[in-house]
Amino acid sequence: MSAPIEAILFDKDGTLYDFNATWGAWTMGLLEEVAEGDPVLVEALAEVLGYDTERKRFRKGSPVIAEPAGEVAALMLPFLPPQPLSALVERMNDLAALAPQVEVCDLRALLEGFAADGLALGIATNDAAAPARAHLAASGIVEAFDFIAGADSGHGAKPGPGQLHAFCAATGRRAGACVMVGDSSHDMLAGRQAGMTCVAVLTGPAERADLAPLADVVLESVADLPAWVRAQG
Template sequence: MGVLFDKDGTLFDFHATWGAWTGGLLLRLAGGDHARADILARAVGYCYQTRSFASDSPIIAGTPGEIAECLLPYLPGTTPFALITRMNASAATAPQVEAAPLIPMLGRLRAQGMRLGVVTNDAESPARAHLQKAGVADLFDFIAGFDSGFGAKPQPGQLIAFADRMGLDPADVLMVGDSRHDMLAARAAGMRRIGVLTGLATYDDLSSLAEVVLDHVGLLPAWMNDQTKTETAA
């Protein structure tokens, strides 16, 4: 079997990780001008007062390219490539707050023979940097970002690439994510779907698409064990 994880909002708590970072990035892009930074914030659905995001903010599940597309009209003279490069470099240094202790959870899954992967709409380079800093990059067999050549969620390309690389039937892979993008990609790939509530989506947002919705990813091994016991008993 295999287990695929989204990164932001799944392995790492979205609010704790990206709330303050986004405000700092936008202020730097605005050259320290708070009024201009507020204009940029509105363009990407970010609120400085609450350090929170609108439900349709591209920062939640969009690619860096989609975020840049929203910001570029307010940054004259900046090219898409330059802006994306700057955002990726900044994102790579953002302190990540684990949604649950990752090393024991992932180690437990590997000890059970699971193949593990990460599929994110972040760029691959900062994603690897985040996983390295958390000390878990080497626990994954596959890491893909939007720029890794397989597309971005909610399209299923990243997920199918993982199954192909690992020699797995997609039906034998669990996709764990915090957004409807994750669930839709998994459904299109023919994978089982596990939602978590450490992103911005609510239970109601995910429950119609997911097999189960967990409070956080640390509960996954116990849930999987319960499923195995139920299947064995049947």
């Protein structure tokens, strides 16, 4: 990148936290709960969500990987007893806030290192803000971020660049000096639209071949990010 790095904006699921290790088994529990134990309904919901019930993993291209909770709930709603979409979203968010998160690496050490270098740090997630904050707090890192936005924070959802523009406004950093780090095409497209350098990681369901055409660089995980940042000078 041409400008020195001044800030890093992270996606959350699949970036700071291993996607399938975190959400694989949890999703099976969610489907069984909302289906009230009906195995046929569980399979129908799994199919529309791109979820493999045998392996307890999401398939590549699953809408759950990058879409906001409201979009995911809208896919499920036609299969469930009549209820407001907002009620299902609230139920999903409440359950998601309790999901144990599997950190990709020692996140506290990672973020402390970046903060020591004077970098502004933020979160831009298509998760809702409340469960996102709950997950970060459970890892003891919520205070490490200068900015946290979810799909319901008023800045829109990725792949739109609204959250990224809001991060720049909140931190006073120019987009050209910011790095967007994520595991999905939505993250890379948002970063590209905002004018940020795009770093993809492989700790979500997407594969290198999916992300490489959209990213400036593809890393195995955020554990490799400090070395990459140092190499930029």
